[in-house]
Each structure stands twice: as structure tokens, then as C-alpha cells.
Amino acid sequence: MEPVDLDFEEADLELPSEPMTLLMGPSHPAMHGTIRMILKLDGETVQDVDIQPGYLHRAFEKMSERGTWSQVFPYTDRLNYVSPLLNNVGYALAVEKLLGVEVPRKGQLFRVILGEMSRISDHLTCNGAMAMELGAFTPFLWYLKAREWIWEACEEQTGARLTHSFFRIGGAAFPPTEKIQAQIRSILPRTLEVVAEGESLLLKNRIFLDRTQGVGVLTKEHALSMGVSGPVLRSCGIDYDVRKDKPYLTYGECDFDVPVGEDGDTYDRFMVRAEEIRQSCRIIEQSLDLMKKIAPGSPDDAVSIVDPRIVLPPKDKVYTTIEGTIAHFKLIMEGIDVPPGEVYGYTEAGNGELGFLLVSRGGGNPWRVRVRGPCFFSLQAAHDMIRGGMLADIIPTFGSINMIGGECDR
């Protein structure tokens, strides 16, 4: 072989690089099957990215206009399908705002408890999946194990593992079962243990730290004007949390902290979620205690309001009395008669502010149901987190914004 001529300048050795276009997704495992990214690469650096959502557009808003107000519930389950109960709560609260009613105290506490359970399951899934995408498979399996416990409790209460459709306009489908409180109390410490175990594997791991710290940074101002909310916004150092800023249900009575990050990078988003799991556990414990204090038989001791125009009569009344049958028939066939008006109801869901803009023109059907899916906004901001970074950093960054197709594309 000829010896290599060593007289080259350093610059001559560099290959001339032209931007390369790379398609990523939608059937890429890290893109959750629903996002396509068109990347313009210079070597390994991402020069520009065009994020294309819409591969899971299922016409939620169109379908909502077709049924009655109550028939929207199953569709809300499938918005953010990792925390379905929070979506149920959000929609129920929005319609109740339009109706001008409020559920009794026990129903409110019940919503808080089940909603926070859902939030824990959401954060567990997100953090676990993000760790898995970085190659750490064990925490993912452990977190899924903890998620199973939570789903089991939800199944005990609602009858479904994932798509619960449990809350109703004006209350809930059933009162708390006998065992549910003890069951929830028993899984909380176990869940916290699993979370700590998973963190012990990750947070002293050089690879995990190097690949998350300082990666995918989002600045405060940018996050605000992009409409980012939830853990992604809080990781930038803005303590905006609907549960604190405009307390709904009984969140005002609970003592909990809003974890806030500093740098707005992937690591902060991971840590904010991990801390929120702990805060959710605190909220649930306090709510369970508050629920115990409700005097049995008092008006507070009910999960649904008493209003035959809104809430379905109990089944034994439907089968034995004529009033019950008629009320049931009217509610099912005609729907709840929501007065004309227009409200925007918003709650803090797993990914941030989940808003429902409801327009009613009277009658049983919604005129317009617009849902503000929080991760649609986070995904829009991902453009700036990804651009300028490395190709491999897309994976953790994208994992940490917790893009859920159902909510993003609706």
C-alpha cells in the first residue's frame, strides 16, 4: 500500500458536507408512531426540522358534535390515553361550568383522588419510556409494574383498565367501592419506593446525565409565547400550575408544592415529573383523610348532584318507577339540556393545561367542543429544542415532552 501523504492541511481532510435530508417517523419507535420529522442534517447536527403531526387525527371535535354531551366522555378517554381520568374530570368540569352546577364535596374529593392516580400513571409511563429510549430498560419495566398497581386500583373502581369513562356530568358513575380507599393507601408507598428505585439507577448514571443535562433547552420567554404548559413549562422555571393558580375542586385545601426546574432541559423535565409523582401522592393521602371526615348521610356525602335533568336516576328507580324511566329515557335519547352559552373550562392534566371550549346552542348536542391538548403546544415548541442539537438528542428530548398522539392530533 502507498503510504498516506501526511502533508494535508487539517481543513482539506474535512469532507465537504452538504445538508442531508432525513425522514424520521412516523413508524419510528421513538416517534410514538404518530409524528414525522423531516430533518435537515449537517453531519450529526440538526440544522432544521419540520415536525409534522396529524398521523393520529381521529376527528375528536367532529365526533363530539354528533352525539349528546354525555357521549363525548368515551372520546375524552382516548385523548390523553395515559391519564384518561384527568380528561374525564376536565370535560366534566367544563360542562358543569356551562351548566352552573357543582358536585358535592365527596364527589370533588373523589375526582381529585382518581385524577391524581391517573397523573401518577402518566408520569410513570413518560419517565419510564424516556429512560427506555436511552437504553435503560430496567426502570421502564419497574415503572410499568407500578403502573399496573395503579391500573388495578382504577379497575377495581371503574371496571376498566385504561378507558374508564367514569365521571359523569354532575358526578361520577358510582360511589367509591368499599375496598378502594384501603387499596389506594396500600399502593402509594409501594409506588414511591419503585420511583425511588428507578431513580437510583438513573441519577448517578453518567450516560443518563450526559445525555439529558443541557439537552433540548427551552427558554422561559419562548415557552410562554408558545403556550407550553405543564411539566415542560415548569421545568423552565415558571411555576404556572392551574391547580395552584386557579384552584378547582378541592385542590385549594390540599398542601402540596409545585416543583419548578431551572434550565428547561430534558433532565429538569424528568425531575419535575418525578417530583410531581411524590406531590400527587401527598394530595391523594390528604384527600383520603378529608374524605374520611365527611359525616355520613350529610349532603356532602354523595358523589353526584341530585338533579333529574342532569344525572341519571339509579337503576332500581328506572326499572320500578315511571318517573325514573322517563328521566332515564329523556337523558339518554335527548341528552342533557345545556343552556346556550360559551365557556372555556380548564384543568391541569398530565401534560399541562387541558382546556375545553364548549359552545352550546341549547338542546342535547354540543355545538362545538374544542379541546386544547397541551402536548400539541409542547410539540410545537420542540422545534426549537431540537434545532441546533445533535441527531441522537432528538430521542430524549422528544421523550421528555411526553407527546401523546390522541391529545396532540385529536
Place this chain on the structure above:
Amino acid sequence: MSKLILERLKAQFGADVLEVSSFRGDDVALVKPARWVDVARFVHDDPRCACTYFVDLSAVDLCDPRTDDLDMDDRFEVYVIAYSVEHKHRVRIKTRVSGDEPRLATVIPVWSGANWMEREVFDMYGVHFEGHPDPRRILTYDEFKGHPLRKDYPANRAQPLVEYRDGTFNKLGPFLQDEGMPLNRSAAPDERN
């Protein structure tokens, strides 16, 4: 909630603010489409409002195809919601555009987050945003014709991108050959009936 923003808007824009309301605690202002961007900029920049946080932008179709003319004036109601993290108040600004070639100016210079939302409104309702840097469809695909959330678009008019196979689809129960459950309640016409 505080009605401060609404009062400031009325003082600043006078007759261009057509209507204000505070139904169930939501502060809403209806403005003329010509002043859409000015109002948005005012709400964003004014130190007493300081609504720097962009919450949502979308639209409502006000036309009922059973009774109204599809080209009616004021057919699409575009709204934007903004929030102030500092003062903890929020406002919803609405404007109405006609059903015949609806257009409106873009608010991306005010809140950059409006980018995808305006694309979505274009996709779903066909409202053109003038000055939008990237006016493509977002949730449906480029080949899609029409705007699905308009009330006159039939909910199940599909526009498949790949040809359906033909032949037998011998699904066993519980699935039927042509599964689907038209709810028959919609205001929009249903293709199947």
C-alpha cells in the same frame, strides 16, 4: 375575575370592541376583524394586561346549514385566549369573518405559538391567515379536499389515500362486514343516509 382587561380594551379601542361579556367568569371581547392584530398586540404589550402567555387559538363555525346561508357574513368566529402569569388573569378575544373567502391577519408576530393553531384553523375551517409564514395543512393531508370541521362537511366523507382492497372480509363476530355506528344526531348531513 377582574374585568380590568375588558375596561382597558373598551377605553383603548372604543367602538371597535363590539361586545364584552363575562359569562361564568370568562372575560370575552368581540372585536372587529380589522383591529384583530392591534387588539392582540395591545393585550400582549400593555403592562396592566401583560397577557404574554398564549393559551389557545381556534374557531367556531356559527353557520347552521339547515337554516343559514353558507356564505353568510360572520360565519367563522376565531378566538384567541391569552393569560398573564404575572397578574393571573385571562381574556378571550373573538372576531368574526365571513363564510365567503374568510381571511384574517395573523397574530404570529405577537405570540409565536399561534403558528400551528392558525394552520389548524385553516385546515379545519378554511380561514386564510394573511402573512402566515407556512400556510399548510396540519392535521389532515395535502390531498384532502374541503375543511372537515365546517358544519356542511359530512362527518363520514372519507378521502382515502390508498385504495381499499376488495374481496371478502369475512370477519367473525363481534365485527360486522361494514362496521360503524352512525349516531344520526348531527346537524351536518350524513353521507350514508
Place this chain on the structure above:
Amino acid sequence: MADLSKLETRTIGGGESGFVTTKFEALLGWARKYSLFQYPFATACCGMEFFSTASPRYDIARFGAEAPRFSPRQSDVLWVVGTISQRQAPVLRRVYEQMTEPKWVIAFGTCASCGGFYDNYATVPGIDKIIPVDVFIPGCPPRPEAVLDGLMLLQDKIGRCDRTPETVKNTLLAEGADEALEKLYQIRMKP
């Protein structure tokens, strides 16, 4: 090898060669059915249940199908998990076409089987309108138990060299289901 003796043999046409071919296919099917490499085409909510099925509690590895391959060239089974929208349909068909023979398709969940309650402009009413399907698993989402049922049904079909589409049966309609359910209930209710 006890399983081998139970292999079904079929004669297509007359003559010895026909007999040998089917026998060989059956043998091949038997060899294939316990090492399925899967491609999870997970798009929507059903994906969450798919993870659960793969996770320690339900452990799909017991059935020799734990290895996910994210390249269509290396996989045998295409799990279509979740809603397929019209926009996604070309992608799905492309993935299917890229898979090498032999290939099987499982429609996971109601959406993949028939469109589910998304009866609208955006959703494909069942993936069998686009690609051939071997097993349908009903449920929204199906419970992991149903998923395992579907996997076993597919393995059974592979062993039988049977390519007609089949749906996982509702076990509640099967004979003796009541007693089985009662037993299950009693096991679950034990303190």
C-alpha cells in the same frame, strides 16, 4: 417432540409429492410458531396495553414472541396496534410490503379491526381494507389476556397453515365459560 406427532397433514391434489409438501409446510409452521419476531406498529391508546402485555405482569415472552424488531425486514408478525388514520394508511401498507415472507398480521383492538367508534372522515374502517389480516383481537383496548389469546390463536393457525382471518372468540360465549368464570371469581375473591 410429542407435539410433532400431532401435526396435521393434508393432501392437496393426488400423488405422493403433494402429500410431502403439506407435511413439510406443517413442520415448518410448527417450527416457526414459537419464535415470532414482531413489529409493533403502535399508534394509539392500544399501544399502552401492548406495553402492559410485554411487561413483567403478563410477559409475552412466555409465548416466544418477546423480541420486537423495528425493522420490517426482520419481523414475522405485524401488530397493528391502534387507530389507523387515512393519513397513516400509506405508511402501514408500505411497512407491510417491506416485510419478507412469511408474514402475519394481527389487528389489535377495535380500531384496527373495524375503525371502532371513530366512524368518520379521518379513520380507516379496519385495516383489512388495506392489508390482509390473520387475527382480529376485539376490545377497546383488549385486555392483555385477550391479546395473549390472540397470539395463541395465531400460533395455532401458523401450525395449521391456515390463512383465513379469524377473530379471538368471546370466551364468555364458549361452553363451560360460566363455570370457569365462577372459578376465576373465587380465586380472585380469596383474601
